[in-house]
Amino acid sequence: MDDVLTRSVPTRSVLTHSVLMDVDTGIDDALALVYLLSRPEVRIEAITCTAGNVGARQVALNNLALLQLCGRSGVEVAVGSEVPLEIPLVTTEETHGPQGIGYAELPFPAQQISPRHAVDVWVDTVRAHPGEITGLITGPLTNFALALRREPALPTLLKGLVIMGGCFNYQGNTTPTAEWNVSVDPHAAQEVFAAYSGLPADSLPVVCALETTERIELRPEHLQRLGEAAGAQEPELVLPEQPEGQRSASDNPLVACLSDAVRFYLEFHRLYGQGYVAHMHDAFAAAAAIGRTPVQTRPATVHVETVSPRLIGTTVADFRGIWNEPPNARIVTANDPGQCFDELISSVAALARTLARP
Template identity: 85%
Template sequence: MDVDTGIDDALALVYLLSRPEVTIQAITCTAGNVGARQVALNNLALLELCGRQGIEVAVGAEVPLQIPLVTTEETHGPQGIGHAELPLPQQAISPRHAVDVWVEEVRARPGEITGLITGPLTNFALALRREPELPRLLKGLVIMGGCFNYQGNTTPTAEWNVSVDPHAAKEVFAAYRGLPEEQLPLVCALETTERIEMRPAHLRALAEAAGAEDPELVLPDQPEGLRSGSSNPLVACLSDAIRFYMEFHRLYDQGYVAHMHDAFAAAAAAGRTSVTARLATVDVETDSPLLIGTTVADYRGLWGLPPNARIVTGNDPDQCFEELISSVGALAAGLRTGPARC
């Protein structure tokens, strides 16, 4: 996992921890939603909350390749986890750099590792500079990023992860040009990830799946910043984080919902949610001040270049939420009860 945790990254991580058939080999951290070191602390604290210490968490790029870093605490909160307050983790950040983790782990296990990138593509672009064979050495790659014939969530044409480091995204897509279809990255872009709208009823269902004693009520008429009273520590943490995300979406007239972009990408990477995809040749605009970060897909071969991506064109939000709630709920049910604070 390469992440910029982040509320929806947090749910993606917890979901993958809940899947018994999934082994998280390592977590690499890049600056995006918050700074890279805060991302690492968030991941380590979430691992400890879920009883999964021992997974390597490494810091990578702390700035984009060519442009200044912009973070988005207004979207994800001062720590990146909304209203939740994560304690400082006991496990230390890895001494390895994220690029070393990417290259060394994939070289050691050719054809075995699926990469999941839910933040800016900076770390992976730097890893490709070090080892250009990574696309052939990986079992697969899933990217949450971009938007195609769809409004951006950062500029009118650009999605957040790509807009943070468009030059990295451009390098990554170029590295996959001409590879066999089965090796091309699966791209989960806004037109399908924004269909994964988490609502108050989903949080209530999550608490029920976890066996929590009281209903988990995150409702639009409640005061902003209200903290969960759940005795289940994971339910309380996710509830406090996601409430912040719902408040943010409401502020921008999108309703009292939370778009779980990264959780969908994680379920797709695990092969646990249905998707349809379409081959395309993708490029990223890096020069125009008006359009920087725009992802462009050529579906018809007009550029005369081979495909370099499989763009998700269809998904099933109801099935995806059934998967997320049942799996994360089962993980939460196995955690001891404690103070209603993350």
């Protein structure tokens, strides 16, 4: 039977979600972070960084710069593993830009990277707040796999876990059968799913895979709506006929940053024949993690291929119990892209209005 996660909308600005993010920021990770910062009921406990879209230390600098842009201080940003568990690191600057945030340029952040390792942050934070923390992982699963080796009880100590990764009966975006986050560190992904085998259904990770995240197609009209909702003076027009690399002239610093980042992503998708769109995988996962967008899930037993050269990183889901093994994941099978964009735009625009230049 399908498991439905209903949308939960707080009626007042009270803390209802404590989130620990693990990211490889990344354009869509950046939007996910900004979105969570825009939600008054969300507390980001910490941000841990792994190598993926770019190197782990660049990921940390991106997160610190975005926190600074959004007027947030005091959120710990820690670097974790800088390489996958067993295979060489591959990054994807051609997808996300040399620094991971497209054409956006942010000043070097004033806040320092935490001296703690990401694994220590995961283990110490969750142990200190059992049953209160929702984990959100939008990059490779390396840090969380290492944290599980240190504290195998993490799956039951967490309130919940949401993972952006994998694809099931759906074309991959890295190889014909593999999604990027899993393909960067398939061994870590396999360890994570194995750690959840046999746990109660409501403890299993919610997996936002490509078949639903690629439905979250950001288009030029979404950026225009963001600018309008943020009260920007001029329309935010990021159009396919404009020169590549054209920078935003918005008077709103957050709108300009996101617009410059997303333009790079739009151009990348067009280059590879997907149209002038940008798949906001991680922003969808963030909204799902805090119950702000409706999703439907289905339990399955997930296996990650780690041996076959052509199939490494492939995620296979047994929905029907053919392997006779207990489920280890709840895979998102349906979502609502229109509602998700309404949520993202309205919430991020509200934050952007507070940052408008005088």
